Structure formats: structure tokens, C-alpha cells
Amino acid sequence: MRVFVTGATGWIGSAVVPELISAGHEVVGLSRSDAGAQRLTEAGAQVVRGDLGDLDILEVAAADADGVVHLAFIHDFTRFAVSLRVELSVLSTFVEALEGSGRPLLFASGIPSLGDGTVATERDHTSANPRIELETQTLDAVNQGVGAVATRFAPTVHGVGDHGFIAHLTAVAAKHGVSAYVGDGENRWPAVHRSDVARMIGLALEKAPAGTVCQAVGEQGIATRTIADAIGRSLGVPTASVTAEQMTERAGFIGTMFGADLPASSTLTQEILGWTPVGPTLIEDIDAGAYTGLSAST
Numbered sequence: 223m224r225v226f227v228t229g230a231t232g233w234i235g236s237a238v239v240p241e242l243i244s245a246g247h248e249v250v251g252l253s254r255s256d257a258g259a260q261r262l263t264e265a266g267a268q269v270v271r272g273d274l275g276d277l278d279i280l281e282v283a284a285a286d287a288d289g290v291v292h293l294a295f296i297h298d299f300t301r302f303a304v305s306l307r308v309e310l311s312v313l314s315t316f317v318e319a320l321e322g323s324g325r326p327l328l329f330a331s332g333i334p335s336l337g338d339g340t341v342a343t344e345r346d347h348t349s350a351n352p353r354i355e356l357e358t359q360t361l362d363a364v365n366q367g368v369g370a371v372a373t374r375f376a377p378t379v380h381g382v383g384d385h386g387f388i389a390h391l392t393a394v395a396a397k398h399g400v401s402a403y404v405g406d407g408e409n410r411w412p413a414v415h416r417s418d419v420a421r422m423i424g425l426a427l428e429k430a431p432a433g434t435v436c437q438a439v440g441e442q443g444i445a446t447r448t449i450a451d452a453i454g455r456s457l458g459v460p461t462a463s464v465t466a467e468q469m470t471e472r473a474g475f476i477g478t479m480f481g482a483d484l485p486a487s488s489t490l491t492q493e494i495l496g497w498t499p500v501g502p503t504l505i506e507d508i509d510a511g512a513y514t515g516l517s518a519s520t
Contacts, residue, residue: 224248225427226283228274228312229293229330230267231258233386234379237420238291239265245424250283252294274308277315284319289326289369289427292316306352313356317363317370326369328426331357333374333412333437333486341442342486344374344435361433369432373423376439376486377479380504381416382512387476388504392453392513394473401454402464402472404481407447412486414440415501425495436491440499443485452508 225242229235230251239262242249249267253259259269272279274294284290292312296305316327332353334342347358363370378387395401419438426436447461454461469477492498502510 223288223427224250224286225289225291226250226252226270226287227267227291227293228252228280229295231261232293233384234330234375234416234419234423235293236261236265237416238293238423239267241420241424242291242427243267245428247427250287252280252283274312277311280312281315281319284316287325290316290320290328291423291427292327292329295330302352306356309353309356310359313360317360317366317368320368321363322367324367324369324432326371326427326430326432327360327363328371328373328423328430329357329360331372331374333376333439333484335482335484337483339483339485342437342484344437344488344490357435361435364432371426371430371432372435373426374435374437375419376412376414376437376441377484378411378413378504379416379419379438380413380507380512381501382507384416384512387479388449388453388508389513390476391449391473391480392457394477395450395453395459396457398472399459401450401457401459401461402469403446403450403461404466404469405463407445407450407463409446409481409483410443410485411446411449411480412439412441412443412484413504414438414488414499415503415507418497418499418501422491422495422497425497429495431494434494436495437486437488438491439486439488440501441503442487443483444504446480448505449508452505453513456508456511456514
């Protein structure tokens with residue numbers, strides 16, 4: 223299968239590309255830079271130069287592919303409305319390019335935040351997260367003959383090289399000399415190892431029926447105090463409870479999220495795809511030094 227991948231040089235995409243190639247697929251990756259293009263070439267992929275604003279380029283690349291894996295997203299939380307408008311334009315472009323073909327369109331989404339302690343499953347679609355609204359709209363493209371499949375990622379996709387939420391919380395803990403959590407720290411945070419996400423996407427591309435929602439979740443919910451304790455151990459600093467306001471002041475939007483209860487499961491995804499998460503746990507990665515530059519694992 224010839225697969226066009228956006229976000230091909232990103233944290234998740236750089237694991238997905240070799241996974242697809244090893245499965246025998248021909249991968250074409252989108253790259254904005256010479257350095258990214260070189261990394262894709264070295265990985266064995268072809269390159270299309272452009273970014274998410276180049277809708278004509280995206281349309282041609284999608285139309286020329288047997289399937290699309292859309293992983294790119296503008297993660298600028300200070301201009302989130304702009305990011306969503308760009309995402310809507312990109313998804314609409316892919317739907318138009320694939321309309322009537324039945325070819326797969328896998329696209330990244332987020333875990334629903336249900337807000338009442340309920341474990342979010344693949345069947346849940348109600349959320350304050352506006353990306354879920356885009357997800358619902360795009361899944362409706364199955365009625366236009368598009369093999370749309372939503373791939374929802376746990377808020378932490380961890381491993382050596384992760385510069386996301388846990389890396390930010392680690393940096394904040396180092397700055398303040400204390401690893402903080404909100405309240406009693408019993409609110410839960412789902413996570414998954416990057417290698418498990420790459421395998422899930424490869425399986426979803428080949429097996430997921432049109433209209434499927436897949437959740438890349440390896441651990442349903444780790445108590446945030448447990449995470450804070452691990453970060454503290456890795457840095458050699460104490461752990462302490464703070465208020466939600468203090469956490470947001472220290473860590474911004476990520477601090478706000480760290481105070482939420484976000485349990486999620488991947489039971490249905492595992493059943494549909496025959497996928498089992500086997501990578502290291504988040505605490506194992508933190509303890510191994512993945513976020514303090516001490517780990518040699520991937």
C-alpha cells in the first residue's frame with residue numbers, strides 16, 4: 223500500500239514511518255524542512271515538501287496514495303482556534319481527495335474528557351475537547367465513501383525523546399525544586415509507549431473498518447501523585463501537593479490538564495485490531511531516566 227503520512231518526522235510519526243515500511247508499505251512523508259526530508263529519506267520513505275497550509279499539495283499527495291495517515295497538528299495552545307481551523311481545512315481536503323474511493327483516512331484525535339470520573343471508551347464522543355467535534359465530522363465521511371478511522375492518543379505518548387507533557391512537568395519540577403500534583407493526587411492520567419502507538423496505527427491501517435475509533439492507551443489511568451513521585455525521584459527533589467491554581471501558574475495549560483481526571487481504556491481497540499500494548503510503562507520510563515537524559519533505551 224502507498225501511504226501518505228503527515229507529521230512523518232514528529233514524535234509519533236517518526237515511529238510510525240519505519241513501522242509501516244517494515245510491514246511492506248511504501249511511505250510518502252510530508253516535510254517542511256531539508257532536515258526532515260533527509261530523515262525521511264534515510265528511513266526509506268519518499269518525501270513531499272510542504273506544510274499543513276499547502277492544501278493543493280496535500281490533495282495531490284492524498285489522491286495519489288492508497289491511504290492517508292494524518293498525524294500532524296499545530297500544537298500551539300495560545301492560538302488553539304487557529305490550529306483547529308487549519309485542522310478542519312486539512313481534513314476536508316483529505317475527504318475530498320479520497321471521496322468515493324473507500325481508501326483509509328486515519329487521523330489523529332484526542333481522548334474525550336468526560337469530567338465525571340467515567341473511563342472514556344471508544345464509544346464516547348461527548349467532550350469539551352473541540353477535536354472530538356472535528357473527529358465526529360470526519361467520521362461522517364464514511365457516508366461519502368471514505369475509510370475514515372479516528373486514532374485517539376493518550377495525553378502522554380512516552381519514551382526517550384518525548385518533549386511533551388511529562389517533559390514539561392519535569393522541567394517545571396526542576397525549576398521549582400519540587401514535583402507537584404493537585405490535591406490528593408488521586409486523579410488519573412492515561413499513557414502509552416510510543417512503540418505501541420506505532421504498532422496500533424499499522425494495524426488500524428490494515429484492519430480497522432471505516433468509521434472505527436481506536437484509542438492508543440496502554441495504561442488506563444495512573445494517579446498523578448504516582449507520576450509526580452516518579453518525577454521527583456528522577457530529579458532528586460521532594461513531592462508536594464498544590465492547588466489547581468498553583469499548578470496552572472507553574473505549568474500553564476499542561477498544569478491545568480494534570481489536575482484533571484482523565485481515565486481511558488483501549489479494550490475495544492485491542493479486540494478489533496488484535497493489539498496488545500507491550501512497551502514500558504510511564505513510571506518505568508521515568509525511573510529509567512527517559513526525562514532526565516539518563517536512559518539509553520527507546
